[in-house]
Amino acid sequence: xxxxxxxxxxxxxxxxxxxxxxxxxxxxxxxxxxxxxxxxxxxxxxxxxxxxxxxxxxxxxxxxxxxxxxxxxxxxxxxxxxxxxxxxxxxxxxxxxxxxxxxxxxxxxxxxxxxxxxxxxxxxxxxxxxxxxxxxxxxxxxxxxxxxxxxxxxxxxxxxxxxxxxxxxxxxxxxxxxxxxxxxxxxxxxxxxxxxxxxxxxxxxxxxxxxxxxxxxxxxxxxxxxxxxxxxxxxxxxxxxxxxxxxxxxxxxxxxxxxxxxxxxxxxxxxxxxxxxxxxxxxxxxxxxxxxxxxxxxxxxxxxxxxxxxxxxxxxxxxxxx
Amino acid sequence: xxxxxxxxxxxxxxxxxxxxxxxxxxxxxxxxxxxxxxxxxxxxxxxxxxxxxxxxxxxxxxxxxxxxxxxxxxxxxxxxxxxxxxxxxxxxxxxxxxxxxxxxxxxxxxxxxxxxxxxxxxxxxxxxxxxxxxxxxxxxxxxxxxxxxxxxxxxxxxxxxxxxxxxxxxxxxxxxxxxxxxxxxxxxxxxxxxxxxxxxxxxxxxxxxxxxxxxxxxxxxxxxxxxxxxxxxxxxxxxxxxxxxxxxxxxxxxxxxxxxxxxxxxxxxxxxxxxxxxxxxxxxxxxxxxxxxxxxxxxxxxxxxxxxxxxxxxxxxxxxxxxxxxxxxxxxxxxxxxxxxxxxxxxxxxxxxxxxxxxxxxxxxxxxxxxxxxxxxxxxxxxxxxxxxxxxxxxxxxxxxxxxxxxxxxxxxxxxxxxxxxxxxxxxxxxxxxxxxxxxxxxxxxxxxxxxxxxxxxxxxxxxxxxxxxxxxxxxxxxxxxxxxxxxxxxxxxxxxxxxxxxxxxxxxxxxxxxxxxxxxxxxxxxxxxxxxxxxxx
Numbered sequence: 001x002x003x004x005x006x007x008x009x010x011x012x013x014x015x016x017x018x019x020x021x022x023x024x025x026x027x028x029x030x031x032x033x034x035x036x037x038x039x040x041x042x043x044x045x046x047x048x049x050x051x052x053x054x055x056x057x058x059x060x061x062x063x064x065x066x067x068x069x070x071x072x073x074x075x076x077x078x079x080x081x082x083x084x085x086x087x088x089x090x091x092x093x094x095x096x097x098x099x100x101x102x103x104x105x106x107x108x109x110x111x112x113x114x115x116x117x118x119x120x121x122x123x124x125x126x127x128x129x130x131x132x133x134x135x136x137x138x139x140x141x142x143x144x145x146x147x148x149x150x151x152x153x154x155x156x157x158x159x160x161x162x163x164x165x166x167x168x169x170x171x172x173x174x175x176x177x178x179x180x181x182x183x184x185x186x187x188x189x190x191x192x193x194x195x196x197x198x199x200x201x202x203x204x205x206x207x208x209x210x211x212x213x214x215x216x217x218x219x220x221x222x223x224x225x226x227x228x229x230x231x232x233x234x235x236x237x238x239x240x241x242x243x244x245x246x247x248x249x250x251x252x253x254x255x256x257x258x259x260x261x262x263x264x265x266x267x268x269x270x271x272x273x274x275x276x277x278x279x280x281x282x283x284x285x286x287x288x289x290x291x292x293x294x295x296x297x298x299x300x301x302x303x304x305x306x307x308x309x310x311x312x313x314x315x316x317x318x319x320x321x322x
Numbered sequence: 323x324x325x326x327x328x329x330x331x332x333x334x335x336x337x338x339x340x341x342x343x344x345x346x347x348x349x350x351x352x353x354x355x356x357x358x359x360x361x362x363x364x365x366x367x368x369x370x371x372x373x374x375x376x377x378x379x380x381x382x383x384x385x386x387x388x389x390x391x392x393x394x395x396x397x398x399x400x401x402x403x404x405x406x407x408x409x410x411x412x413x414x415x416x417x418x419x420x421x422x423x424x425x426x427x428x429x430x431x432x433x434x435x436x437x438x439x440x441x442x443x444x445x446x447x448x449x450x451x452x453x454x455x456x457x458x459x460x461x462x463x464x465x466x467x468x469x470x471x472x473x474x475x476x477x478x479x480x481x482x483x484x485x486x487x488x489x490x491x492x493x494x495x496x497x498x499x500x501x502x503x504x505x506x507x508x509x510x511x512x513x514x515x516x517x518x519x520x521x522x523x524x525x526x527x528x529x530x531x532x533x534x535x536x537x538x539x540x541x542x543x544x545x546x547x548x549x550x551x552x553x554x555x556x557x558x559x560x561x562x563x564x565x566x567x568x569x570x571x572x573x574x575x576x577x578x579x580x581x582x583x584x585x586x587x588x589x590x591x592x593x594x595x596x597x598x599x600x601x602x603x604x605x606x607x608x609x610x611x612x613x614x615x616x617x618x619x620x621x622x623x624x625x626x627x628x629x630x631x632x633x634x635x636x637x638x639x640x641x642x643x644x645x646x647x648x649x650x651x652x653x654x655x656x657x658x659x660x661x662x663x664x665x666x667x668x669x670x671x672x673x674x675x676x677x678x679x680x681x682x683x684x685x686x687x688x689x690x691x692x693x694x695x696x697x698x699x700x701x702x703x704x705x706x707x708x709x710x711x712x713x714x715x716x717x718x719x720x721x722x723x724x725x726x727x728x729x730x731x732x733x734x735x736x737x738x739x740x741x742x743x744x745x746x747x748x749x750x751x752x753x754x755x756x757x758x759x760x761x762x763x764x765x766x767x768x769x770x771x772x773x774x775x776x777x778x779x780x781x782x783x784x785x786x787x788x789x790x791x792x793x794x795x796x797x798x799x800x801x802x803x804x805x806x807x808x809x810x811x812x813x814x815x816x817x818x819x820x821x822x823x824x825x826x827x828x829x830x831x832x833x834x835x836x837x838x839x840x841x842x843x844x845x846x847x848x849x850x851x852x853x854x855x856x857x858x859x860x
Contacts, residue, residue: 005815005816006814008813010379018820021829025824030341075333075334076334076338076342077337077338202820205820231844238846
């Protein structure tokens, strides 16, 4: 069957790790993530895939952030793999040290560093860039929920323009997060010409698993950036996490691509490109863009970004319904 | 502090978060449900279509056939003549075209015939005797189910051959007689006593020998008209008689070169296409209302038009004078369904006129039996258990109020058999509460890929050989794979794979279970279930 579900009873071969009855469940139940948390799902999928691809030979360093907070509340721990937390900004540096230690001991344990967008794009940027530049043998996974969620939804450098956060409230001057701000870390990673960079989404678990599995066995620095919608911070019903993630991919706001040694080598085409408005309307953080006095130009600014992505990463021939 | 004797700096044991039962957070609770697939909901024979499509997807053709014949002993026939309400209801119609259910049923039915799969003969005998009058789809279907229940069944059939309207109403080019005969034989082989050429004129004389009777005599009498016919140069015949003569190999009337058919139903279409095959040069259907109002099925009308049948709409035959047929043009007020003569007239040359304006039932059989009521519309009245006013006498198929299709008749046969069985055992039939229908809104179609629908391959030559061609086993499996599995889990593992809390367990055999101790009630499983088999309840 050609359906894009997680598994299928008809074709066992191409099923995802997440469909295996004996999948590793590296992030176990009882963690304290909010209902419908996209990050908790992405973390289990990504680490399960890495575990599967290395037969369990992994160790993880976690930056401070939602993921660290909800998965490790003393004296409970949700991880079923070696895992440690140090500081907000130093996960890549700690991972570098761990990778060196493993090499020195002659152990084939693959090292993963992971964090949210705050720990990655803001606070950990320096150590991350260092890890890239030295081409340390670490896979860094960023779970991007586009703001500081566990501290109360403050803006990060990954927050999209025009989004409302606690620190970018729409007012008479600004319609949310200022246009022209923000940082594209996958592109920054590509600019370091590291062996592998990829983006992934929880709307496409098979693709996510394939990218992580590929990355974990490459020697050198790897970066995987995963888009993880947050019901609390973005303002949508908890049941719509995957729907929102899918909408982001289908409009081009979150392009899925891979890059090797500084060059984009592939992207996942969008079958039917949707207008960015469909994605925005699902979320309260963009609701002010559709209020009575809203400037229609604002949605256009976001559409420009999506359209530019579609062109740059060759996601489709054209945009339907715009 | 963790009590374990872990090495230095290891604070917590792996997976100790499981002590935190996050299930207490939830306000909504997911639940696996079975919703009614729209195909099953509309099937007049009550087939579990989605179930057999699912088995066909797995390549289990024999099992699929067994599920099919659990509700319908005529899959190869039905796959040819059923008007497939299932396909019109199919949710896939709103996506990329309905699953070709009818064609799959036909193809599986054919595989069963080629492989000579048989029905089981009953092992236990109830000792009860049942008489069925009429070996049409309804009577044979009832016989099949009554045999399953272990009863002794006798069928009296007035015609030379069994099959009823399947033989005398459906032309050969739609249903090969080899297929029909084989599927009837399979039922008879379960131990049904079939007596053909035995017309029951007075049912009263027969009933004492039986514990129950099922009247399934159909509607074989052509409706009468008061159209004046002058002279005898034009052959005037009822469609029913024409089909009967053709099937029984009797003297055929000469239809000539130019044939008119009067009526707008499926019988009219069948008569017109039959006339073409008998060598007519021109065949025109004369119908009172517009083409959109014709009761005949759209596909049949299209096939007839393709073969060269002409349809004269808004026309009524006024008089047949030699070879001149007077046709009155009509005005039709579609909103209020009012027909009136427009005043315009036309004369059409015809060598023969075939009437196909409806059929009625033969009430004679009921003489002398008290309590059986015939309604104003000329059909036998029955209660909800298909019993007539006379105790132990049941009726179904075209003799009772129904849509008069083979499928309805087969469904009636099944229901009547169950009712007769309950009656003989002195128990009440309990009606199952039907689950809600899984309509399109309950699905998440983001997970389905568009796949073109399998189309029927047709024999182009105009003959009495079957015009449609069945699918091969490989083709039918491919088409079955298009089924959305509406309302019933097809083990795609989305719920299991997408639960952020790992609160769904999967057993080695694929069985899924929701762990309410950890489920936070987010609802992702329900909204990402492609087929609508998970429901959130409060």
